[in-house]
Amino acid sequence: MNKTFKIYGVVFIVSMVIVALFEVNKKEVVDWRKNFDVNKKSPFGLFIFNKESKDLFKGNIKKIDVSPYNYYSENKNKNTGKKNILVIESKLDAESWYKILDQAKSGSNVMIIGSDIPKKISDSIGFYNSHNSFEDKNSLQFTDYKFLNDSINLDKFPSGVGFTYIKPKVEVLGKTVEKDNDDQANFIKVSFGKGNIFVHSEPLFLTNYYLLKPQNLKYTQNVFSYLDDSETLWFTEANTQESRWALRFWLSHPPLKYAWWVLLGGLVLFIVFNAKRKQRIVPIIEPLKNTSADFVKSIGNLYLQEGDFHDMMAKKAQYFLNKIRIDLLIDTKSLDADFAKKLHLKTGKSLEIIEEAIVLIKKGQDPYASVVKEDLSRMNRLLDDIFK
Structure with a gap:
Protein backbone atom coordinates (compact mmCIF):
# COMPACT_ATOMS: atom_id res chain seq x y z
CA MET A 1 0.00 0.00 0.00
CA ASN A 2 1.70 3.24 -1.15
CA LYS A 3 1.85 6.50 0.78
CA THR A 4 -0.62 8.39 -1.44
CA PHE A 5 -3.30 5.74 -1.00
CA LYS A 6 -2.85 5.91 2.78
CA ILE A 7 -3.33 9.68 2.72
CA TYR A 8 -6.54 9.34 0.69
CA GLY A 9 -7.82 6.71 3.11
CA VAL A 10 -7.14 8.85 6.18
CA VAL A 11 -8.76 11.94 4.62
CA PHE A 12 -11.84 9.94 3.60
CA ILE A 13 -12.25 8.39 7.07
CA VAL A 14 -11.88 11.77 8.79
CA SER A 15 -14.44 13.32 6.42
CA MET A 16 -16.95 10.56 7.09
CA VAL A 17 -16.47 10.91 10.87
CA ILE A 18 -17.08 14.66 10.65
CA VAL A 19 -20.22 14.15 8.57
CA ALA A 20 -21.48 11.53 11.02
CA LEU A 21 -20.92 13.90 13.95
CA PHE A 22 -22.83 16.66 12.20
CA GLU A 23 -25.68 14.26 11.44
CA VAL A 24 -25.90 12.99 15.03
CA ASN A 25 -25.70 16.39 16.69
CA LYS A 26 -27.85 18.38 14.30
CA LYS A 27 -31.13 19.77 15.57
CA GLU A 28 -34.35 19.47 13.65
CA VAL A 29 -35.09 22.86 12.10
CA VAL A 30 -38.69 23.76 11.39
CA ASP A 31 -39.26 25.70 8.19
CA TRP A 32 -41.57 28.56 9.20
CA ARG A 33 -41.45 30.25 5.82
CA LYS A 34 -44.81 31.11 4.33
CA ASN A 35 -44.39 29.14 1.10
CA PHE A 36 -48.05 28.15 0.51
CA ASP A 37 -46.79 25.21 -1.53
CA VAL A 38 -49.25 22.35 -2.11
CA ASN A 39 -46.35 19.85 -1.92
CA LYS A 40 -44.80 21.10 1.32
CA LYS A 41 -45.49 19.53 4.72
CA SER A 42 -43.90 22.46 6.56
CA PRO A 43 -46.18 24.48 8.90
CA PHE A 44 -47.09 27.07 6.29
CA GLY A 45 -47.43 24.75 3.31
CA LEU A 46 -50.73 23.66 1.74
CA GLN A 241 -43.50 25.33 -9.56
CA GLU A 242 -40.36 23.57 -8.40
CA SER A 243 -36.76 24.16 -9.27
CA ARG A 244 -35.70 22.36 -12.44
CA TRP A 245 -32.08 22.26 -11.34
CA ALA A 246 -30.72 18.76 -11.81
CA LEU A 247 -29.44 18.61 -8.21
CA ARG A 248 -32.69 19.79 -6.61
CA PHE A 249 -33.67 16.28 -5.50
CA TRP A 250 -30.23 15.53 -4.01
CA LEU A 251 -29.93 18.83 -2.14
CA SER A 252 -33.46 18.61 -0.76
CA HIS A 253 -32.56 15.46 1.26
CA PRO A 254 -29.90 16.01 3.98
CA PRO A 255 -28.21 12.56 3.69
CA LEU A 256 -27.87 12.91 -0.07
CA LYS A 257 -26.73 16.50 0.32
CA TYR A 258 -23.95 15.44 2.72
CA ALA A 259 -22.90 12.66 0.33
CA TRP A 260 -22.74 15.19 -2.52
CA TRP A 261 -20.49 17.56 -0.57
CA VAL A 262 -18.24 14.71 0.55
CA LEU A 263 -17.90 13.65 -3.10
CA LEU A 264 -16.99 17.19 -4.16
CA GLY A 265 -14.49 17.45 -1.29
CA GLY A 266 -12.90 14.17 -2.32
CA LEU A 267 -12.55 15.35 -5.91
CA VAL A 268 -10.91 18.60 -4.75
CA LEU A 269 -8.42 16.67 -2.59
CA PHE A 270 -7.66 14.33 -5.48
CA ILE A 271 -6.93 17.28 -7.77
CA VAL A 272 -4.75 18.99 -5.15
CA PHE A 273 -2.65 15.88 -4.48
CA ASN A 274 -2.26 15.03 -8.17
CA ALA A 275 -1.86 18.51 -9.67
CA LYS A 276 1.93 18.24 -9.96
CA ARG A 277 2.19 14.54 -10.60
CA LYS A 278 3.61 13.49 -13.96
CA GLN A 279 3.07 10.18 -15.62
CA ARG A 280 6.21 8.13 -15.79
CA ILE A 281 7.33 6.93 -19.19
CA VAL A 282 6.17 3.36 -19.59
CA PRO A 283 8.96 1.33 -21.21
CA ILE A 284 8.08 -0.79 -24.19
CA ILE A 285 8.77 -4.43 -23.33
CA GLU A 286 9.06 -6.69 -26.33
CA PRO A 287 7.19 -9.97 -25.87
CA LEU A 288 9.22 -13.17 -25.73
CA LYS A 289 9.69 -14.67 -29.15
CA ASN A 290 8.33 -18.18 -29.73
CA THR A 291 11.33 -20.22 -30.88
CA SER A 292 9.60 -23.58 -30.88
CA ALA A 293 9.19 -23.61 -34.65
CA ASP A 294 12.86 -22.70 -35.15
CA PHE A 295 13.89 -25.48 -32.75
CA VAL A 296 11.82 -28.06 -34.61
CA LYS A 297 13.21 -26.84 -37.90
CA SER A 298 16.78 -27.11 -36.63
CA ILE A 299 16.25 -30.64 -35.32
CA GLY A 300 14.64 -31.63 -38.61
CA ASN A 301 17.54 -30.25 -40.61
CA LEU A 302 19.97 -32.06 -38.33
CA TYR A 303 18.35 -35.44 -38.92
CA LEU A 304 18.04 -34.69 -42.63
CA GLN A 305 21.74 -33.88 -42.91
CA GLU A 306 22.75 -36.96 -40.90
CA GLY A 307 20.39 -39.14 -42.92
CA ASP A 308 19.66 -41.41 -39.91
CA PHE A 309 16.19 -42.58 -40.97
CA HIS A 310 16.30 -45.59 -38.69
CA ASP A 311 16.66 -43.43 -35.52
CA MET A 312 13.86 -41.13 -36.65
CA MET A 313 11.54 -44.12 -37.23
CA ALA A 314 12.35 -45.45 -33.74
CA LYS A 315 11.55 -42.11 -32.09
CA LYS A 316 8.35 -41.73 -34.11
CA ALA A 317 7.27 -45.25 -33.11
CA GLN A 318 8.10 -44.58 -29.45
CA TYR A 319 6.04 -41.36 -29.45
CA PHE A 320 3.12 -43.12 -31.19
CA LEU A 321 2.99 -46.03 -28.73
CA ASN A 322 3.21 -43.67 -25.76
CA LYS A 323 0.26 -41.71 -27.08
CA ILE A 324 -1.76 -44.93 -27.49
CA ARG A 325 -1.07 -45.91 -23.87
CA ILE A 326 -2.08 -42.49 -22.52
CA ASP A 327 -5.00 -41.54 -24.77
CA LEU A 328 -6.48 -44.96 -25.70
CA LEU A 329 -5.39 -46.96 -22.65
CA ILE A 330 -4.10 -49.87 -24.77
CA ASP A 331 -1.20 -52.01 -23.63
CA THR A 332 1.68 -51.80 -26.17
CA LYS A 333 3.99 -54.53 -24.83
CA SER A 334 2.92 -56.99 -27.54
CA LEU A 335 2.21 -55.65 -31.02
CA ASP A 336 0.19 -58.69 -31.99
CA ALA A 337 -3.21 -59.35 -33.56
CA ASP A 338 -5.00 -58.57 -30.26
CA PHE A 339 -3.30 -55.17 -30.14
CA ALA A 340 -4.25 -54.49 -33.76
CA LYS A 341 -7.92 -55.40 -33.05
CA LYS A 342 -8.16 -53.09 -29.99
CA LEU A 343 -6.60 -50.23 -31.93
CA HIS A 344 -9.01 -50.89 -34.80
CA LEU A 345 -12.05 -50.72 -32.45
CA LYS A 346 -10.98 -47.53 -30.71
CA THR A 347 -9.79 -45.56 -33.73
CA GLY A 348 -12.20 -46.90 -36.37
CA LYS A 349 -9.34 -47.32 -38.87
CA SER A 350 -9.14 -50.40 -41.10
CA LEU A 351 -7.11 -53.42 -39.98
CA GLU A 352 -5.02 -53.25 -43.16
CA ILE A 353 -3.72 -49.75 -42.28
CA ILE A 354 -3.11 -50.71 -38.65
CA GLU A 355 -1.27 -53.95 -39.54
CA GLU A 356 0.91 -52.10 -42.06
CA ALA A 357 1.72 -49.46 -39.41
CA ILE A 358 2.64 -52.22 -36.91
CA VAL A 359 5.05 -53.76 -39.40
CA LEU A 360 6.79 -50.41 -39.89
CA ILE A 361 6.86 -49.76 -36.11
CA LYS A 362 8.56 -53.13 -35.50
CA LYS A 363 10.99 -52.34 -38.28
CA GLY A 364 11.88 -49.05 -36.62
CA GLN A 365 12.35 -50.84 -33.28
CA ASP A 366 14.68 -53.49 -34.78
CA PRO A 367 18.25 -52.11 -34.52
CA TYR A 368 19.48 -54.40 -37.29
CA ALA A 369 16.72 -53.67 -39.81
CA SER A 370 17.55 -51.84 -43.00
CA VAL A 371 15.53 -48.60 -43.28
CA VAL A 372 15.22 -46.25 -46.20
CA LYS A 373 13.68 -42.78 -46.54
CA GLU A 374 10.48 -44.18 -48.09
CA ASP A 375 9.88 -46.36 -44.97
CA LEU A 376 10.04 -43.29 -42.70
CA SER A 377 7.74 -41.30 -44.94
CA ARG A 378 5.20 -44.14 -45.20
CA MET A 379 5.14 -44.78 -41.43
CA ASN A 380 4.73 -41.07 -40.68
CA ARG A 381 1.66 -40.86 -42.96
CA LEU A 382 0.09 -44.03 -41.50
CA LEU A 383 0.55 -43.00 -37.87
CA ASP A 384 -0.82 -39.50 -38.48
CA ASP A 385 -3.82 -40.98 -40.31
CA ILE A 386 -4.65 -43.34 -37.40
CA PHE A 387 -4.96 -40.42 -34.95
CA LYS A 388 -6.99 -38.13 -37.19
Whole structure:
Protein backbone atom coordinates (compact mmCIF):
# COMPACT_ATOMS: atom_id res chain seq x y z
CA MET A 1 0.00 0.00 0.00
CA ASN A 2 1.70 3.24 -1.15
CA LYS A 3 1.85 6.50 0.78
CA THR A 4 -0.62 8.39 -1.44
CA PHE A 5 -3.30 5.74 -1.00
CA LYS A 6 -2.85 5.91 2.78
CA ILE A 7 -3.33 9.68 2.72
CA TYR A 8 -6.54 9.34 0.69
CA GLY A 9 -7.82 6.71 3.11
CA VAL A 10 -7.14 8.85 6.18
CA VAL A 11 -8.76 11.94 4.62
CA PHE A 12 -11.84 9.94 3.60
CA ILE A 13 -12.25 8.39 7.07
CA VAL A 14 -11.88 11.77 8.79
CA SER A 15 -14.44 13.32 6.42
CA MET A 16 -16.95 10.56 7.09
CA VAL A 17 -16.47 10.91 10.87
CA ILE A 18 -17.08 14.66 10.65
CA VAL A 19 -20.22 14.15 8.57
CA ALA A 20 -21.48 11.53 11.02
CA LEU A 21 -20.92 13.90 13.95
CA PHE A 22 -22.83 16.66 12.20
CA GLU A 23 -25.68 14.26 11.44
CA VAL A 24 -25.90 12.99 15.03
CA ASN A 25 -25.70 16.39 16.69
CA LYS A 26 -27.85 18.38 14.30
CA LYS A 27 -31.13 19.77 15.57
CA GLU A 28 -34.35 19.47 13.65
CA VAL A 29 -35.09 22.86 12.10
CA VAL A 30 -38.69 23.76 11.39
CA ASP A 31 -39.26 25.70 8.19
CA TRP A 32 -41.57 28.56 9.20
CA ARG A 33 -41.45 30.25 5.82
CA LYS A 34 -44.81 31.11 4.33
CA ASN A 35 -44.39 29.14 1.10
CA PHE A 36 -48.05 28.15 0.51
CA ASP A 37 -46.79 25.21 -1.53
CA VAL A 38 -49.25 22.35 -2.11
CA ASN A 39 -46.35 19.85 -1.92
CA LYS A 40 -44.80 21.10 1.32
CA LYS A 41 -45.49 19.53 4.72
CA SER A 42 -43.90 22.46 6.56
CA PRO A 43 -46.18 24.48 8.90
CA PHE A 44 -47.09 27.07 6.29
CA GLY A 45 -47.43 24.75 3.31
CA LEU A 46 -50.73 23.66 1.74
CA PHE A 47 -50.15 19.91 1.74
CA ILE A 48 -53.14 19.09 3.99
CA PHE A 49 -55.47 21.47 2.19
CA ASN A 50 -54.42 19.92 -1.10
CA LYS A 51 -55.26 16.43 0.21
CA GLU A 52 -58.58 17.49 1.74
CA SER A 53 -59.71 19.70 -1.15
CA LYS A 54 -61.66 16.89 -2.83
CA ASP A 55 -63.79 16.32 0.26
CA LEU A 56 -64.12 20.04 0.91
CA PHE A 57 -65.46 20.67 -2.60
CA LYS A 58 -67.30 17.33 -2.78
CA GLY A 59 -65.00 16.03 -5.50
CA ASN A 60 -65.97 18.85 -7.83
CA ILE A 61 -62.55 20.53 -8.02
CA LYS A 62 -59.96 20.59 -10.77
CA LYS A 63 -56.38 21.72 -10.24
CA ILE A 64 -54.84 23.72 -13.08
CA ASP A 65 -51.04 23.87 -13.20
CA VAL A 66 -50.78 26.58 -15.87
CA SER A 67 -51.49 30.28 -15.61
CA PRO A 68 -55.08 31.49 -16.11
CA TYR A 69 -53.99 33.34 -19.23
CA ASN A 70 -52.60 30.18 -20.86
CA TYR A 71 -55.50 28.05 -19.67
CA TYR A 72 -58.26 30.30 -21.00
CA SER A 73 -56.34 31.11 -24.18
CA GLU A 74 -55.92 27.43 -25.03
CA ASN A 75 -59.46 26.42 -24.03
CA LYS A 76 -61.60 29.20 -25.43
CA ASN A 77 -64.46 26.92 -26.45
CA LYS A 78 -64.31 24.60 -23.41
CA ASN A 79 -64.88 27.08 -20.60
CA THR A 80 -68.37 28.28 -21.23
CA GLY A 81 -70.76 28.19 -18.33
CA LYS A 82 -70.63 29.18 -14.70
CA LYS A 83 -67.68 27.91 -12.66
CA ASN A 84 -65.87 28.69 -9.43
CA ILE A 85 -62.30 29.98 -9.68
CA LEU A 86 -59.88 29.62 -6.77
CA VAL A 87 -56.55 31.45 -6.47
CA ILE A 88 -54.44 31.08 -3.30
CA GLU A 89 -51.46 33.41 -2.76
CA SER A 90 -50.35 33.22 -6.38
CA LYS A 91 -48.17 35.76 -8.11
CA LEU A 92 -50.06 36.00 -11.36
CA ASP A 93 -49.33 38.37 -14.21
CA ALA A 94 -51.75 41.14 -15.13
CA GLU A 95 -53.02 39.31 -18.22
CA SER A 96 -54.00 36.32 -16.08
CA TRP A 97 -55.89 38.59 -13.68
CA TYR A 98 -57.78 40.13 -16.58
CA LYS A 99 -58.74 36.66 -17.80
CA ILE A 100 -60.11 35.87 -14.33
CA LEU A 101 -62.11 39.13 -14.25
CA ASP A 102 -63.55 38.28 -17.68
CA GLN A 103 -64.80 34.98 -16.26
CA ALA A 104 -66.39 36.82 -13.33
CA LYS A 105 -68.17 39.15 -15.73
CA SER A 106 -69.55 36.08 -17.51
CA GLY A 107 -71.08 34.70 -14.30
CA SER A 108 -68.32 32.75 -12.55
CA ASN A 109 -67.55 33.15 -8.85
CA VAL A 110 -63.94 33.97 -8.05
CA MET A 111 -62.32 33.28 -4.66
CA ILE A 112 -58.98 35.07 -4.17
CA ILE A 113 -57.13 34.21 -0.96
CA GLY A 114 -53.98 36.26 -0.65
CA SER A 115 -52.60 39.75 -0.47
CA ASP A 116 -50.42 39.97 -3.57
CA ILE A 117 -52.88 41.47 -6.04
CA PRO A 118 -51.78 44.19 -8.48
CA LYS A 119 -53.15 47.62 -7.61
CA LYS A 120 -54.88 48.03 -10.98
CA ILE A 121 -56.76 44.78 -10.37
CA SER A 122 -57.69 45.57 -6.76
CA ASP A 123 -58.94 49.00 -7.84
CA SER A 124 -61.17 47.41 -10.47
CA ILE A 125 -62.54 44.97 -7.87
CA GLY A 126 -63.35 47.63 -5.27
CA PHE A 127 -60.58 47.93 -2.66
CA TYR A 128 -57.00 49.05 -2.31
CA ASN A 129 -54.26 49.77 0.23
CA SER A 130 -53.75 46.81 2.53
CA HIS A 131 -52.80 47.38 6.16
CA ASN A 132 -50.28 45.45 8.24
CA SER A 133 -50.34 45.28 12.01
CA PHE A 134 -47.59 43.88 14.19
CA GLU A 135 -49.62 41.94 16.75
CA ASP A 136 -48.38 38.45 17.64
CA LYS A 137 -51.92 37.12 17.80
CA ASN A 138 -55.24 37.93 16.25
CA SER A 139 -58.59 36.35 15.46
CA LEU A 140 -60.39 35.87 12.16
CA GLN A 141 -64.14 36.23 12.51
CA PHE A 142 -67.18 36.36 10.26
CA THR A 143 -69.65 39.22 10.19
CA ASP A 144 -72.52 36.86 9.39
CA TYR A 145 -74.38 36.07 12.61
CA LYS A 146 -74.74 32.39 11.80
CA PHE A 147 -70.95 32.04 11.67
CA LEU A 148 -70.02 34.15 14.69
CA ASN A 149 -68.96 31.14 16.76
CA ASP A 150 -66.70 29.75 14.04
CA SER A 151 -63.71 32.08 14.42
CA ILE A 152 -60.08 31.04 14.15
CA ASN A 153 -57.20 32.25 16.32
CA LEU A 154 -53.87 32.92 14.62
CA ASP A 155 -51.05 32.53 17.14
CA LYS A 156 -48.11 32.03 14.78
CA PHE A 157 -46.87 34.87 12.56
CA PRO A 158 -50.18 36.41 11.48
CA SER A 159 -49.69 38.85 8.65
CA GLY A 160 -52.29 41.31 9.93
CA VAL A 161 -53.21 42.16 6.35
CA GLY A 162 -56.55 43.87 5.85
CA PHE A 163 -58.30 46.43 3.66
CA THR A 164 -57.92 50.08 4.64
CA TYR A 165 -60.34 51.33 1.98
CA ILE A 166 -63.38 49.59 0.58
CA LYS A 167 -65.54 51.08 -2.12
CA PRO A 168 -69.33 51.32 -1.72
CA LYS A 169 -71.46 48.27 -2.51
CA VAL A 170 -68.68 45.97 -1.32
CA GLU A 171 -69.96 43.52 1.30
CA VAL A 172 -67.71 42.73 4.28
CA LEU A 173 -67.93 39.05 5.19
CA GLY A 174 -65.12 38.79 7.74
CA LYS A 175 -62.73 40.81 9.84
CA THR A 176 -59.48 40.59 11.79
CA VAL A 177 -59.84 41.27 15.51
CA GLU A 178 -56.77 42.33 17.50
CA LYS A 179 -56.33 43.22 21.13
CA ASP A 180 -54.81 46.69 20.75
CA ASN A 181 -56.07 47.66 17.29
CA ASP A 182 -59.40 48.38 15.68
CA ASP A 183 -61.11 45.64 13.74
CA GLN A 184 -60.31 45.62 10.04
CA ALA A 185 -62.01 43.87 7.14
CA ASN A 186 -60.19 40.83 5.73
CA PHE A 187 -62.93 39.04 3.77
CA ILE A 188 -65.10 40.85 1.22
CA LYS A 189 -67.57 40.11 -1.55
CA VAL A 190 -67.93 42.18 -4.71
CA SER A 191 -70.55 41.78 -7.41
CA PHE A 192 -68.70 41.87 -10.69
CA GLY A 193 -70.72 41.62 -13.90
CA LYS A 194 -72.87 38.49 -13.68
CA GLY A 195 -70.63 36.88 -11.07
CA ASN A 196 -69.06 37.58 -7.71
CA ILE A 197 -65.50 38.06 -6.49
CA PHE A 198 -64.52 37.04 -2.96
CA VAL A 199 -61.24 38.30 -1.55
CA HIS A 200 -59.67 37.03 1.69
CA SER A 201 -56.45 38.77 2.77
CA GLU A 202 -55.14 36.14 5.23
CA PRO A 203 -54.29 32.77 3.63
CA LEU A 204 -52.69 31.38 6.80
CA PHE A 205 -55.93 29.66 7.83
CA LEU A 206 -55.40 27.20 4.93
CA THR A 207 -51.89 26.13 5.98
CA ASN A 208 -50.89 22.83 7.58
CA TYR A 209 -50.25 24.38 10.99
CA TYR A 210 -53.82 25.65 11.40
CA LEU A 211 -55.70 22.90 9.57
CA LEU A 212 -54.19 20.32 11.93
CA LYS A 213 -56.27 21.89 14.70
CA PRO A 214 -59.78 20.39 14.44
CA GLN A 215 -61.52 23.52 15.73
CA ASN A 216 -60.23 25.51 12.75
CA LEU A 217 -61.73 23.30 10.07
CA LYS A 218 -65.18 24.84 10.50
CA TYR A 219 -63.86 28.29 9.64
CA THR A 220 -62.37 26.97 6.38
CA GLN A 221 -65.62 25.24 5.45
CA ASN A 222 -67.59 28.45 6.09
CA VAL A 223 -65.28 30.50 3.85
CA PHE A 224 -65.87 28.18 0.91
CA SER A 225 -69.57 27.87 1.64
CA TYR A 226 -70.04 31.20 -0.16
CA LEU A 227 -69.24 29.44 -3.43
CA ASP A 228 -72.01 27.55 -5.18
CA ASP A 229 -71.91 23.87 -6.20
CA SER A 230 -70.38 24.50 -9.64
CA GLU A 231 -67.07 22.99 -10.68
CA THR A 232 -64.11 24.74 -9.03
CA LEU A 233 -60.96 25.50 -10.99
CA TRP A 234 -57.99 25.87 -8.65
CA PHE A 235 -55.05 27.60 -10.29
CA THR A 236 -51.99 26.21 -8.53
CA GLU A 237 -49.27 27.21 -10.98
CA ALA A 238 -47.40 29.60 -8.68
CA ASN A 239 -47.63 27.14 -5.76
CA THR A 240 -46.44 24.03 -7.59
CA GLN A 241 -43.50 25.33 -9.56
CA GLU A 242 -40.36 23.57 -8.40
CA SER A 243 -36.76 24.16 -9.27
CA ARG A 244 -35.70 22.36 -12.44
CA TRP A 245 -32.08 22.26 -11.34
CA ALA A 246 -30.72 18.76 -11.81
CA LEU A 247 -29.44 18.61 -8.21
CA ARG A 248 -32.69 19.79 -6.61
CA PHE A 249 -33.67 16.28 -5.50
CA TRP A 250 -30.23 15.53 -4.01
CA LEU A 251 -29.93 18.83 -2.14
CA SER A 252 -33.46 18.61 -0.76
CA HIS A 253 -32.56 15.46 1.26
CA PRO A 254 -29.90 16.01 3.98
CA PRO A 255 -28.21 12.56 3.69
CA LEU A 256 -27.87 12.91 -0.07
CA LYS A 257 -26.73 16.50 0.32
CA TYR A 258 -23.95 15.44 2.72
CA ALA A 259 -22.90 12.66 0.33
CA TRP A 260 -22.74 15.19 -2.52
CA TRP A 261 -20.49 17.56 -0.57
CA VAL A 262 -18.24 14.71 0.55
CA LEU A 263 -17.90 13.65 -3.10
CA LEU A 264 -16.99 17.19 -4.16
CA GLY A 265 -14.49 17.45 -1.29
CA GLY A 266 -12.90 14.17 -2.32
CA LEU A 267 -12.55 15.35 -5.91
CA VAL A 268 -10.91 18.60 -4.75
CA LEU A 269 -8.42 16.67 -2.59
CA PHE A 270 -7.66 14.33 -5.48
CA ILE A 271 -6.93 17.28 -7.77
CA VAL A 272 -4.75 18.99 -5.15
CA PHE A 273 -2.65 15.88 -4.48
CA ASN A 274 -2.26 15.03 -8.17
CA ALA A 275 -1.86 18.51 -9.67
CA LYS A 276 1.93 18.24 -9.96
CA ARG A 277 2.19 14.54 -10.60
CA LYS A 278 3.61 13.49 -13.96
CA GLN A 279 3.07 10.18 -15.62
CA ARG A 280 6.21 8.13 -15.79
CA ILE A 281 7.33 6.93 -19.19
CA VAL A 282 6.17 3.36 -19.59
CA PRO A 283 8.96 1.33 -21.21
CA ILE A 284 8.08 -0.79 -24.19
CA ILE A 285 8.77 -4.43 -23.33
CA GLU A 286 9.06 -6.69 -26.33
CA PRO A 287 7.19 -9.97 -25.87
CA LEU A 288 9.22 -13.17 -25.73
CA LYS A 289 9.69 -14.67 -29.15
CA ASN A 290 8.33 -18.18 -29.73
CA THR A 291 11.33 -20.22 -30.88
CA SER A 292 9.60 -23.58 -30.88
CA ALA A 293 9.19 -23.61 -34.65
CA ASP A 294 12.86 -22.70 -35.15
CA PHE A 295 13.89 -25.48 -32.75
CA VAL A 296 11.82 -28.06 -34.61
CA LYS A 297 13.21 -26.84 -37.90
CA SER A 298 16.78 -27.11 -36.63
CA ILE A 299 16.25 -30.64 -35.32
CA GLY A 300 14.64 -31.63 -38.61
CA ASN A 301 17.54 -30.25 -40.61
CA LEU A 302 19.97 -32.06 -38.33
CA TYR A 303 18.35 -35.44 -38.92
CA LEU A 304 18.04 -34.69 -42.63
CA GLN A 305 21.74 -33.88 -42.91
CA GLU A 306 22.75 -36.96 -40.90
CA GLY A 307 20.39 -39.14 -42.92
CA ASP A 308 19.66 -41.41 -39.91
CA PHE A 309 16.19 -42.58 -40.97
CA HIS A 310 16.30 -45.59 -38.69
CA ASP A 311 16.66 -43.43 -35.52
CA MET A 312 13.86 -41.13 -36.65
CA MET A 313 11.54 -44.12 -37.23
CA ALA A 314 12.35 -45.45 -33.74
CA LYS A 315 11.55 -42.11 -32.09
CA LYS A 316 8.35 -41.73 -34.11
CA ALA A 317 7.27 -45.25 -33.11
CA GLN A 318 8.10 -44.58 -29.45
CA TYR A 319 6.04 -41.36 -29.45
CA PHE A 320 3.12 -43.12 -31.19
CA LEU A 321 2.99 -46.03 -28.73
CA ASN A 322 3.21 -43.67 -25.76
CA LYS A 323 0.26 -41.71 -27.08
CA ILE A 324 -1.76 -44.93 -27.49
CA ARG A 325 -1.07 -45.91 -23.87
CA ILE A 326 -2.08 -42.49 -22.52
CA ASP A 327 -5.00 -41.54 -24.77
CA LEU A 328 -6.48 -44.96 -25.70
CA LEU A 329 -5.39 -46.96 -22.65
CA ILE A 330 -4.10 -49.87 -24.77
CA ASP A 331 -1.20 -52.01 -23.63
CA THR A 332 1.68 -51.80 -26.17
CA LYS A 333 3.99 -54.53 -24.83
CA SER A 334 2.92 -56.99 -27.54
CA LEU A 335 2.21 -55.65 -31.02
CA ASP A 336 0.19 -58.69 -31.99
CA ALA A 337 -3.21 -59.35 -33.56
CA ASP A 338 -5.00 -58.57 -30.26
CA PHE A 339 -3.30 -55.17 -30.14
CA ALA A 340 -4.25 -54.49 -33.76
CA LYS A 341 -7.92 -55.40 -33.05
CA LYS A 342 -8.16 -53.09 -29.99
CA LEU A 343 -6.60 -50.23 -31.93
CA HIS A 344 -9.01 -50.89 -34.80
CA LEU A 345 -12.05 -50.72 -32.45
CA LYS A 346 -10.98 -47.53 -30.71
CA THR A 347 -9.79 -45.56 -33.73
CA GLY A 348 -12.20 -46.90 -36.37
CA LYS A 349 -9.34 -47.32 -38.87
CA SER A 350 -9.14 -50.40 -41.10
CA LEU A 351 -7.11 -53.42 -39.98
CA GLU A 352 -5.02 -53.25 -43.16
CA ILE A 353 -3.72 -49.75 -42.28
CA ILE A 354 -3.11 -50.71 -38.65
CA GLU A 355 -1.27 -53.95 -39.54
CA GLU A 356 0.91 -52.10 -42.06
CA ALA A 357 1.72 -49.46 -39.41
CA ILE A 358 2.64 -52.22 -36.91
CA VAL A 359 5.05 -53.76 -39.40
CA LEU A 360 6.79 -50.41 -39.89
CA ILE A 361 6.86 -49.76 -36.11
CA LYS A 362 8.56 -53.13 -35.50
CA LYS A 363 10.99 -52.34 -38.28
CA GLY A 364 11.88 -49.05 -36.62
CA GLN A 365 12.35 -50.84 -33.28
CA ASP A 366 14.68 -53.49 -34.78
CA PRO A 367 18.25 -52.11 -34.52
CA TYR A 368 19.48 -54.40 -37.29
CA ALA A 369 16.72 -53.67 -39.81
CA SER A 370 17.55 -51.84 -43.00
CA VAL A 371 15.53 -48.60 -43.28
CA VAL A 372 15.22 -46.25 -46.20
CA LYS A 373 13.68 -42.78 -46.54
CA GLU A 374 10.48 -44.18 -48.09
CA ASP A 375 9.88 -46.36 -44.97
CA LEU A 376 10.04 -43.29 -42.70
CA SER A 377 7.74 -41.30 -44.94
CA ARG A 378 5.20 -44.14 -45.20
CA MET A 379 5.14 -44.78 -41.43
CA ASN A 380 4.73 -41.07 -40.68
CA ARG A 381 1.66 -40.86 -42.96
CA LEU A 382 0.09 -44.03 -41.50
CA LEU A 383 0.55 -43.00 -37.87
CA ASP A 384 -0.82 -39.50 -38.48
CA ASP A 385 -3.82 -40.98 -40.31
CA ILE A 386 -4.65 -43.34 -37.40
CA PHE A 387 -4.96 -40.42 -34.95
CA LYS A 388 -6.99 -38.13 -37.19
